[in-house]
Amino acid sequence: MFNSKDILETIKMIQEENLDIRTITMGISLLDCID
Secondary structure, eight states: OOOHHHHHHHHHHHHHHTOOHHHHHHHHHHHHHHO
């Protein structure tokens, strides 16, 4: 399973790579699902 640290690191990586905003949105949606 995911933990908050892994998710935050992934989002940071995505932002640094300037990937598509949809990828970041999907990551945020995963955060909601974990709850």
